[in-house]
Amino acid sequence: MLNPEQNTLFDHYLGISRLLAGQLEFHSIIQAVAAEISHIIPHDHLDVCIKRVDGKYHNAYESGPESAWSLQPPALLSGSPIRTVLTGEVDYLLTDNACTDPRFHFDGAFSSPIIELGLKSRLHVPLKVQGDIIGALSCSSFQSALYTMEDISRARSIADLLAPYFFALRAAEQAKQSAIVEAQARAREEGLRLGALKLTEALEAERQRIGMDLHDQTLADLTRLARRMERLASQPEVPGETLEPLFRTLQHCMHDLRQIIEEAKPSVLQLFGLAEAIENHLERSIGESGQAITWRLINESSAQIEGLDQPVTIAIFRVVQEAVNNAIRHGQPQTITVKCRSENERLIFQVIDDGVGIANPNELTSHGIDNMKTRARLISASFEIGCHPKGGGTVVSITLPQIKMKVQEI
Incomplete structure (x- = not known):
């Protein structure tokens, strides 16, 4: 049999589970469960850090006083004040005064919100799914020395409830972003393809125009020149052996030009x-x-x-x-x-x-x-x-x- 206190805690855990149902955003989940969590672990500020799939960045979602943690774009994991929890270096973090605890203030740490909000007592536990750390749950208070190891144990139970929902949301968000990126890439590629196709059509039209010009002008000029050479070759005062090589070369040029014209303007295809x-x-x-x-x-x-x-x-x-x-x-x-x-x-x-x-x-x-x-x-x-x-x-x-x-x- 559970004692009254245990029954109350159990009811609050069930309350968290009920509140999670139907939530489709990280921020809405934090806002929905914050009050219920406060009955289990008193806090003035609640936040959850979710690691991105690449493992290099994370996003923060807050309840209580808003800080730059949730207002900024995805931040580098290496600059998180609780990076040791997010990377699995430690199983938890517990401090009586985070404003002065050197574990939260290191070179490159984004710890200014701790000072600005005056967050003293803090506890942090990882969010795990199938043994992999996907983020961390953090509870903070303006009071010093508020949390104990018992609160760490309760925070772990809450983290076990939250982690699967956050994991599913992260996967859905990743799929959505991938779909958007893929759609944008396809749109760009289709735009380039259509542009190139129009350019190809224009080049084809120009190619056919050149073919027609070659036929109507250049080939006609060469044909007239060939006829003049034939007439010259028939005159007795003009040596035939002099014009014959030129005439033969001209005939080859005209043959090659006809091939170019035919390939440039495939009239059979059109007709x-x-x-x-x-x-x-x-x-x-x-x-x-x-x-x-x-x-x-x-x-x-x-x-x-x-x-x-x-x-x-x-x-x-x-x-x-x-x-x-x-x-x-x-x-x-x-x-x-x-x-x-x-x-x-x-x-x-x-x-x-x-x-x-x-x-x-x-x-x-x-x-x-x-x-x-x-x-x-x-x-x-x-x-x-x-x-x-x-x-x-x-x-x-x-x-x-x-x-x-x-x-x-x-």
Whole structure:
């Protein structure tokens, strides 16, 4: 049987438990339980220090006279007057006069509130959860020599009640802060991505304008010059062997310029769509390479392809274009296949060749591959390059989330 005093203490402990229910903030918990704790341990000032997850900083929450402890941002643990309790160096702190106790006043200690409030008697016990110290409970009085070891024992019982709630609140707050930081980071990244995508669109438009100018002006001028040279070469007084090398060089320049114009302004893509543009690029690039390469376009998602936004279509075409060009230039393949399929609400494009392959895809660094990665990221697609799973050859993949696709109205 409990004696009357023990029954009273037990009721107060139950009261603390009841008051904790439903509290969602550190400060509100301290305010809610302060009066009930005063029946167990008399105090003029009550505070709780909660260590942050990083273990370097802590926050203070007070009841009674307000001090700079709770008004300041998270403070360094190394400057806390009760750092020995927070770090587990001692099991408790008990003093008759904290204003003069050297344990609270050391170089770098933030102990000025002790003097300003005149906190003399003080006791401090750790808040523990599964053996880990997450903070400390502190009771203070304006009187000297008020607390005893019995008060330390009672404070430990109170700390055992408070610690799980504070631990849960700290975890929830940490999760909330992490979610906020992650959301902010995603917002910044999305803002940068959209800005870069707009810049890419502008560069693409400028690229096409340059292609048109080259076609309408420069290529036209070179064509007229070639015709004049042909006419000059047909005249008997002009030696043919003199103009022939110049004419041949001019023809090569015009051929190269046409290729630049074609790549700068993919008119097939604009007029007929992505599948036609890829097919046209395969046929033209392989034909002009002079290599005996067989090519195939396997399109199993024609409806989804037609529903892509223009910036997405251009980005995918550029990636496929670069992958095909790399295979022709470096892969020495016999076959190049471009596949498009829908899988698990994603649209997947693959450029597959059976050439010499690559030794270590993770170590690949080149301007072209970096461009492909950047273009994929700008449209929120994933990019992968690796060896053919059956051995020999390379596979370049770009995977587009279904959410990035636009259904065209009929």
